[in-house]
Amino acid sequence: MTLASAARLGVDPHRDLTDYDPEADLMVLNMGPQHPSTHGVFRVKLYLDGETIVRAVPYVGYLHRGVEKLLEELTFVQATPIVDKNDYVSPMTNEQAINMAFEALLEVEVPRRARYMRTLFAEMSRISSHLLWLATFGVDMGGALGGGTTLFLHCFREREYILDLFELVTGARFHYNTHTIGGNRHDIPAGWAKRVHQALDLIASRVDEYLDLSTKNAIFVARTRGVGTLPAKLALELGITGPILRASGVDHDLRRDAPFHAYDEIDVKVQTEQAGDCLARAHVRIRELSESIRLSKLLVDGLPEGPICGGRPIKNPTQFKAKDGQAYVALETPRGELGTYVIGGGGNKGASPYRLKIRPPSLHALAAMPYLLVGGTISDAVVILGSLDPIMGEADR
Amino acid sequence: MAVDESDRSYEHPLYTTLERMPGLDVATTTIDKLLTWGATNSLWVFPMATSCCGIELMATAASRVDADRMGTIVRGTPRQCDVMVVAGTITVKMAPRVLKLWEQMPEPKWCIAMGSCAISGDFYRDIYSVIPGIDTAIPVDVYIPGCPPNPEQLIAGLMRLQEKVRAVRAGEWAPKEERPETAAMQKTAPSIARVSSPERSQDITLAQLRGAGNLGLGGDMKRKSLPIVTAKAGPPAEASTAATESTEPASPDSAKAEDVED
Amino acid sequence: MLKTEAYRALLESDFGVQEFSDKTPPCIEASEHHRLAATLKERGYTLYGFVAATHMPAVKGAADALELAGHYEVATGLRCPTAGSHIAIWRVRLGLDEELRTLVDLFVGADWQEREQYDLVGVRFADHPDLRRLMLPEDWEGHPLHRDYPIDTPHPPWR
Numbered sequence: 001m002t003l004a005s006a007a008r009l010g011v012d013p014h015r016d017l018t019d020y021d022p023e024a025d026l027m028v029l030n031m032g033p034q035h036p037s038t039h040g041v042f043r044v045k046l047y048l049d050g051e052t053i054v055r056a057v058p059y060v061g062y063l064h065r066g067v068e069k070l071l072e073e074l075t076f077v078q079a080t081p082i083v084d085k086n087d088y089v090s091p092m093t094n095e096q097a098i099n100m101a102f103e104a105l106l107e108v109e110v111p112r113r114a115r116y117m118r119t120l121f122a123e124m125s126r127i128s129s130h131l132l133w134l135a136t137f138g139v140d141m142g143g144a145l146g147g148g149t150t151l152f153l154h155c156f157r158e159r160e161y162i163l164d165l166f167e168l169v170t171g172a173r174f175h176y177n178t179h180t181i182g183g184n185r186h187d188i189p190a191g192w193a194k195r196v197h198q199a200l201d202l203i204a205s206r207v208d209e210y211l212d213l214s215t216k217n218a219i220f221v222a223r224t225r226g227v228g229t230l231p232a233k234l235a236l237e238l239g240i241t242g243p244i245l246r247a248s249g250v251d252h253d254l255r256r257d258a259p260f261h262a263y264d265e266i267d268v269k270v271q272t273e274q275a276g277d278c279l280a281r282a283h284v285r286i287r288e289l290s291e292s293i294r295l296s297k298l299l300v301d302g303l304p305e306g307p308i309c310g311g312r313p314i315k316n317p318t319q320f321k322a323k324d325g326q327a328y329v330a331l332e333t334p335r336g337e338l339g340t341y342v343i344g345g346g347g348n349k350g351a352s353p354y355r356l357k358i359r360p361p362s363l364h365a366l367a368a369m370p371y372l373l374v375g376g377t378i379s380d381a382v383v384i385l386g387s388l389d390p391i392m393g394e395a396d397r
Numbered sequence: 398m399a400v401d402e403s404d405r406s407y408e409h410p411l412y413t414t415l416e417r418m419p420g421l422d423v424a425t426t427t428i429d430k431l432l433t434w435g436a437t438n439s440l441w442v443f444p445m446a447t448s449c450c451g452i453e454l455m456a457t458a459a460s461r462v463d464a465d466r467m468g469t470i471v472r473g474t475p476r477q478c479d480v481m482v483v484a485g486t487i488t489v490k491m492a493p494r495v496l497k498l499w500e501q502m503p504e505p506k507w508c509i510a511m512g513s514c515a516i517s518g519d520f521y522r523d524i525y526s527v528i529p530g531i532d533t534a535i536p537v538d539v540y541i542p543g544c545p546p547n548p549e550q551l552i553a554g555l556m557r558l559q560e561k562v563r564a565v566r567a568g569e570w571a572p573k574e575e576r577p578e579t580a581a582m583q584k585t586a587p588s589i590a591r592v593s594s595p596e597r598s599q600d601i602t603l604a605q606l607r608g609a610g611n612l613g614l615g616g617d618m619k620r621k622s623l624p625i626v627t628a629k630a631g632p633p634a635e636a637s638t639a640a641t642e643s644t645e646p647a648s649p650d651s652a653k654a655e656d657v658e659d
Numbered sequence: 660m661l662k663t664e665a666y667r668a669l670l671e672s673d674f675g676v677q678e679f680s681d682k683t684p685p686c687i688e689a690s691e692h693h694r695l696a697a698t699l700k701e702r703g704y705t706l707y708g709f710v711a712a713t714h715m716p717a718v719k720g721a722a723d724a725l726e727l728a729g730h731y732e733v734a735t736g737l738r739c740p741t742a743g744s745h746i747a748i749w750r751v752r753l754g755l756d757e758e759l760r761t762l763v764d765l766f767v768g769a770d771w772q773e774r775e776q777y778d779l780v781g782v783r784f785a786d787h788p789d790l791r792r793l794m795l796p797e798d799w800e801g802h803p804l805h806r807d808y809p810i811d812t813p814h815p816p817w818r
Contacts, residue, residue, distance in 0.1 A: 033494055034445060036473040041447050041491055061794035062491045063447055066524040068779070069803055069810055082520070088449035132452070135459075156459030175449065175544060236740060238768035239707035250740055252706070257744040325682040328709075328736060328748055341711045341734060355804075357711035357734075364707070367771045393448045396794060490796050492817045523811040525803055526795060528818055588813055604816035 026054060029378070033062045037140050037382045040392030044369060046381065053381060056373035058366060063396040068356055075317045075351040076102050081177040086358065087394040088174065090129035092121040092166075093333040094394075095179035097358075100260065101340035102181050103311075104327035105353075106320050110261070113306040114183030119262035120299040121166075121178075122331075123292045124196075127203065128162040129334035130289045131155040133389045134210060137282065140386035141223055151213070158206060161199040168192055181320055182311025188303070196300045200293050207290045214282050224278035228372040228384035231276065239364040242336025243284045244388060248276035254332035266298055278387035285389075288334075318351035335389060336361030362395040433566045436479075436505075437559040439468040443478035443502065445495055447485030450512035453545040454484045462548035469555060475501045480558065481535075482551075486514035486521055487528045496609040499535045507562070509554055510537045513544045522587070529587035534605055536592045666747050673698065684734060684748040692735070692751050693760040699737050699747055700765055707768040708736030708746055712780040716806045729755050731782045735762070758785035779804040 032043035041062035047055040067086065071079050083098045084091045096118050103110060110118075135155035142148020163173045170176040170186045178186045214220055230240075232248040245252055253270040255263045271287040273280035312319065322344030330339035339359035346354035365388045372384050415421050442464070446454050458464045458471050472478050475498045487495055499508070510531050513519040518529035531537065538561055541554035564570040572593070590597035667685070670676040674695060676685045687695060710733060717729035736748040753759055761784040762769040771793060773784045778792040781802035792799060801808055 033491060034498060036444075036471075040451070061792075061796075062488060062494075063486065064488055064490065064526050064794040065486055065521045066526050066803060066810070069808075070521070070524060073810060085449055088452060136455075152455075153460040156456060157461060160456070160459075160461045173545075173547065174452070233705075234767065236705045237707060237766045239709075239766070239772070240768075241706070245740075252740040252744065254744065257741075326684060326734070328684075328734075328746065330746065337708075337738075339709055339736070341709060341736075343713060355711070355713040357709065359709040359711075363771065363775075364768055367768055489814050489817045525808075525810060525812040525814065534817070588818055589816065601816045608816065 025049070031378075031381070033059075037385065039136065039385060039390055042366065042385070042390065042392055042395075044373070044381070044385075046373070046378065048378070051377045053373050053376055053378070056370050056381070058369045060363065060366060060392070061396055063392045065393075065397065067397040068358065071356045072346055072352060072354065075348055076106070076181060076320045076322075076353065077314055077317050079353075079356075080179055081175065083358070084175045084177060085393055086360070086397055087333060087335065087338070087362075087391050089132050089391060090122075090125040090334050091174050091176060092118075092125035092179075093331065093338060095176065096122055096261075097329065097331050097333070097338045097340050099179045099181055100331060101327055101329040101342045102320070102353075104329050105322050105325050105342050105344050106181065108182045108320075109310040110183050111307050111310045112304050114308045114310065115261040116299055116303050117184050117188065117308065118179065119266075120296060120303070122261075122333075123296045123299065124162055124165065126292045126334045127200075127289055127296065128159045130285045130292070131159040131162075131203075133285060133334075133386075134282075134289075135159070137386045140382050141220065151210075154206070155210075158203045161202065165192070165196055165199055168195070180309060180311065180314065183307070183309030185309070187308050193300045193303075197297060200297055204290065204293045207286065207293070210289075211283075211286050214279070214286060220282075221279060223379070223383055224282060224387070225275075227278045227376065227380050228387060229275070229277045230368060230372060234368070234371060235276075238367050240336065240361070240368060241364070242332070242334070242361055243288060244281055244336070244365055244368075246270065246272045247280035247284045249274045254330060254337055258330070260329075260331055262299065266295060268295065278383055281387045285334075318348050321350040322353075323350050330359070333361065335365070335391065335394070338394075358394075358397055360394040360397065362390040362392070366390050366395055429566070433563055436566065437562045440480045440507075440555065440558065440562075441472050441478045442469050443475050443481045443498070444471050445481055445483045445485075445498065447487060447491060448514070450484035450514070450545045453548055453551065454482060454511065457548040457551045462552060464552065464555070467552070467555060467559075475499075476503065478502055479505070480507045480509055480555075482509045482511050483515040483531045483535075483537075484511040484545075486519065487531050487534075488526050489528065490526070492528050492534055493605070493609040493612055495531065496534050496605055497612055500606075500609065507538045507558055508535055509539045509541060509558060511541045511543075511551060511554065512546060513542060516540050516542065518587070519544060529589070530591070532591045532593065533587050533589040534592070663745065666745070669698070670695075670749070684750050686750045686752060689751045689753050689757065689759055692733075693762065693765075695749060696735070696737065696762050696765055702739075703741060704737040704739045704747055706738040706740045706744075707766040707772075708738045708748075710735045710762075710769065710772045710776055712776040712782040712804075714780055714802075714805045725752050725754060731755065731780065733759055733776070733782060737766075753782065758783045760785050761787040763787060778802070781805060 027048045029046045029048055031046060032038040033041040043059040043062065045057045046053050067082060071082060074082065079098055080095050083094045086094050135152040138148040138151025166176060167173055169188055169192065170178040178184055230244065230248050232250050235245050235248050236250065249272060251270060251272050253268065255268045256270055269291055271284050271291060273284050325344045328339060328341045330337045338361055341357040343354040344350065346352035373381050415425055444451065444454055481499060481502060510516045514521065515531045518527050521527040522529040528534065539554050539558045541550055543550055561570065589601055667679055670685050674687050674691050676687055679685055712731055712733045715730050715732055718726045721727045731753045733751045733753065734748060736746050738744055738746040751759060759782060761773055773787060774790060774793040776782050777784065777790050778794050779802060784790060791797065
């Protein structure tokens with residue numbers, strides 16, 4: 001069965017083949033859920049005609065931990081360390097998202113210093129997330145013992161500098177539990193700003209090498225140019241946001257368009273590309289990396305003085321109560337728009353949310369897999385999945 | 398324990414010859430030490446990395462804390478690995494896959510439970526879709542606590558595993574006895590008994606193995622061979638019957654698919 | 660591109676919504692769900708936002724018929740990707756055995772999101788091409804995010 005005959009028969013790349021048709025002569029290759037390149041536990045069943053993928057059926061849910069149900073039992077105060085584990089490569093943005101939603105529901109003010117600190121942490125988290133993406137993208141393309149490990153080792157070394165900085169503030173490498181309703185819990189120690197500048201200067205000097213790598217290395221370009229082109233209209237319909245949408249030509253960034261926290265006081269330069277293929281997504285992320293370095297330096301220099309928490313100090317878990325009300329708050333994570341829809345008035349006499357829905361950007365990105373994989377080869381499948389940067393903890397919650 | 402050597406018999410003529418010849422057992426102990434040195438310093442890791450601990454596993458293999466200095470490299474296939482590091486939360490959907498990969502690893506094999514989710518399920522343990530600790534399905538040798546454990550802690554765990562490998566190969570390993578007073582301290586025990594505990598029944602093990610073996614080409618999720626118990630299922634019955642109706646048209650085809658797979 | 664006031668004006672004029680509050684999104688009739696989404700898509704709300712379903716169990720002695728019997732509340736959000744990006748959110752209330760018209764023909768992303776809400780909450784979507792479970796195994800029984808589903812439901816031989 002060729003692609004042309006698949007189209008003639010009305011075979012939809014999105015639906016599972018429930019009938020096994022021996023005339024079709026397709027080979028089924030199951031990729032995942034455990035696979036070195038599936039970026040977590042993601043499974044995709046590939047129907048192959050030779051080396052070409054005719055149909056791809058993704059399956060998710062291998063990391064479904066029931067976070068939304070758990071958060072209905074726990075109170076507002078207890079939610080932060082739980083959602084830390086959703087998007088585990090940029091945990092600051094998860095905590096920020098849920099606390100912003102609770103603050104909108106409970107109508108708690110966040111002081112200016114806390115807003116700046118949260119934005120700074122989010123930008124630094126974006127740097128470490130994009131570095132990790134670049135590292136695993138290198139491994140996807142080069143393999144564990146091939147040239148990809150070079151990129152992996154370099155980017156993880158840079159990421160460790162950022163994790164050290166966070167460890168100085170919060171005490172943990174990740175899963176910080178540093179945001180709270182009304183602000184932050186940990187304040188910045190003395191001398192931290194100087195260390196931030198040192199670390200970011202070091203990383204900035206190397207980001208140029210990464211951009212050179214992606215524009216000048218023949219193998220990188222050959223494996224990513226023209227591969228996995230996502231048209232802008234499909235991306236919008238799927239609900240894809242973040243670097244993937246910007247690489248398809250749509251100029252949309254919540255930090256600039258719907259600013260929250262300190263983003264209305266600083267100027268974010270949004271990076272876009274027109275091609276929509278894996279190379280464009282790589283370029284967008286690497287340029288966002290250097291943009292985040294610039295923003296972090298601005299923020300750490302301009303940190304205002306003041307209190308870091310606008311809510312009352314936490315004395316018992318049920319102290320914040322909401323009888324009713326609903327709120328949807330969205331912010332821009334390294335993967336896209338992370339939204340939290342919360343309905344108040346739950347158990348524990350209103351100290352728990354009644355329903356909490358987390359809108360994960362990675363799940364929307366994974367829904368594009370059937371459209372992007374068809375027509376490519378298996379090696380393209382690995383590169384496309386890497387360029388979509390899914391985090392299964394967030395997609396499955 | 399991965400390898401049970403209690404019923405090994407040494408009545409082979411090779412061993413009796415070795416015992417009788419003077420000086421030859423010195424050579425075998427030296428060879429044994431050499432082999433133990435080789436085994437402990439080349440523990441190839443199979444990364445069963447599902448969530449956040451997987452990131453710290455990658456960080457351990459990366460530049461700052463390099464696992465390769467211990468000879469430990471990460472391999473993608475279970476057939477080449479000695480150690481399975483279970484890093485991350487294991488869900489009900491993922492557990493048969495973990496067991497199947499464990500069965501595919503050749504002996505001698507070891508298991509490290511890295512992180513709180515793999516040891517006990519962390520705060521997810523009471524959730525409907527999460528396994529309360531991977532040692533309800535496979536036998537664990539080393540537990541590394543943390544959420545997530547630092548890369549240095551993973552290296553320390555690998556070093557503890559090296560000590561255990563040396564002790565096992567020298568015949569000096571004795572499993573720790575469970576003291577009744579500490580057993581009483583466990584307020585929340587998992588609902589399925591741990592692999593090492595005497596209360597575990599053979600039926601559970603057989604059902605798990607059968608479930609792992611059922612994973613095939615597409616028909617696995619439509620098969621209802623595992624007993625599923627829902628306590629106080631609240632939702633109306635039409636939801637579940639609707640789910641069965643949507644799968645029924647496919648069942649004659651899954652019978653065909655069964656002939657094709659394996 | 661509509662801002663909040665224009666969105667409210669649209670709802671008031673075309674969809675007959677009278678009550679607006681700052682704390683909750685506006686509520687429209689279940690039969691108008693698809694028409695509102697199509698109208699908004701024409702006006703530039705082309706970025707699919709989210710869909711969140713909630714199970715509201717029966718409340719004894721409630722005045723409203725839906726609240727007395729138990730109902731689902733489905734909130735949908737669509738975003739406009741141009742400058743000043745505004746997200747239009749609305750709610751729909753459904754009986755426990757009613758089906759809501761799917762948005763798959765307008766937004767392809769609604770496919771997986773509605774499947775997830777069916778899987779976890781139990782809301783059925785009419786005309787959905789492939790309504791089956793997404794997060795949980797296919798042979799799972801029950802919908803976990805129902806209010807009366809116990810969180811620690813056992814599942815031998817794994818838990």
